[in-house]
Amino acid sequence: MTVPQTPRGAGRFAPSPSGDLHVGNLRTAILAWLFARSTGRRFLLRIEDLDRARAGAEATQLADLAAVGLDWDGDVARQTDRMPLYRRAIVQLAEAGLVYECFCTRREISEAPSAPHAPAGAYPGTCRSLTDGERERRRQERPAALRLRASVTAYTVADELHGDFTGTVDDFVLLRNDGVPAYNLAVVVDDADQGIDQVVRGDDLLSSAPRQAYLASLLGLPRPHYAHVPLALNAHHRRLAKRDGAVTLAALALAGLGAEEVRHLILASLGLPPGSLADALPSFDPARLPRDAWIFDPPSLPDRVGS
Structure with missing residues (x-):
């Protein structure tokens, strides 16, 4: 981008x-x-x-x-006025082989065994390696969400109030199965497109910063300066x-x-x-x-x- x-x-x-x-x-x-x-x-x-x-x-x-x-x-x-920007970002990631379809429900994710040392709620990778046939069968059952195929499990950001913070990066959702771009994708694309290089927000969102900064790096976008208050x-x-x-x-x-x-x-x-x-x-x-x-x-x- x-x-x-x-x-x-x-x-x-x-x-x-x-x-x-x-x-x-x-x-x-x-x-x-x-x-x-x-x-x-x-x-x-x-x-x-x-x-x-x-x-x-x-x-x-x-x-x-x-x-x-x-x-x-x-x-x-x-x-809602910026949908073409999100679509272009997803296409860019897909062309790089960094997107896959996911058919899991929230209940299936919550009940699936977690990867070792992964925090509660982290996606366990259930749909990461589905075959073409399995994906085709699952498409008949429910629409797919699109997830990022992450190559790291953690990422570190610098925060003005918290110092260096390392958080989990899993295969998080980019596009929900109802066709709506997910928060982590939209906020990264929006901030870069608007020239925002300083993100000040509540510290309840600190754990999402590593995912967003990692996604920005994959899209070739600068990551902002963070301050979680x-x-x-x-x-x-x-x-x-x-x-x-x-x-x-x-x-x-x-x-x-x-x-x-x-x-x-x-x-x-x-x-x-x-x-x-x-x-x-x-x-x-x-x-x-x-x-x-x-x-x-x-x-x-x-x-x-x-x-």
């Missing part, structure tokens, strides 16, 4: 339009903005809408991002969800907390002064960022705001 020539690199925030953003999402978006702007990069928005998209969610997400002070460069990109968790140290109460801008507004106050809370959680994002930018230093998760407890907000 060819990489577009851009005058400077870019960072990005890439939400899935499946619902309202919560404060943890907004915190990650602000961090991605701070990383990009502090290094002179452009900041892009991409809507990852290949999977489920809830009607109206994209508009609400964009409005919420603007409400907490984010700005971005250029038009918002959408993955701590998540926001609830009082029980679990990922935030709507059941936790007031965690979205709309719900917090009903509780009497406006977007500006939410931004101040997020900046305070990062050790940055209150104010606009531009005001916080001179104080931003990745080396001084908290390394632990931010515990966000809506019931305690009135006390914190009033203190």
Whole structure:
């Protein structure tokens, strides 16, 4: 694949339009903005809408991002507009002999014996060596997904907050059996095509970085600089969800907390002064960022705001 020539690199925030953003999402978006702007990069928005998209969610997400002070460069990109790019990448890999059909169900994968030392969920290679006849028979039973024929079992990436991280690389899915490109393929192709050379996202996605960096190397694409930041968790140290109460801008507004106050809370959680994002930018230093998760407890907000 060819990489577009851009005058400077870019960072990005890439939400899935499946619902309202919560404060943890907004915190990650602000961090991605701070990383990009502090290094002179452009900041892009991409809507990852290949999977489920809830009607109206994209508009609400964009409005919420603007409400907490984010700005971005250029038009918002959408993955559903970029299908030809994903197809070309798959053709390139297939022509290199790096793609094979897989007919396994999730249950079959979960029940199959794992390779020695492979983590739970790693694909065991069931369909890797099927004969032509076996593939033809399986095609009559169910449509095939396309998997990468990986030649490594692990790959190492450098992360600004975590240092060198080595993670598992298995024969991960490139194209689902419903014809939808898989996340790992789409994000690699999108980042390279958009000139994104800095990826800031939640540390729950750190384990996917080795797969993506390895895939980029196979496609002849540069791998970005990574920074996987701590998540926001609830009082029980679990990922935030709507059941936790007031965690979205709309719900917090009903509780009497406006977007500006939410931004101040997020900046305070990062050790940055209150104010606009531009005001916080001179104080931003990745080396001084908290390394632990931010515990966000809506019931305690009135006390914190009033203190």
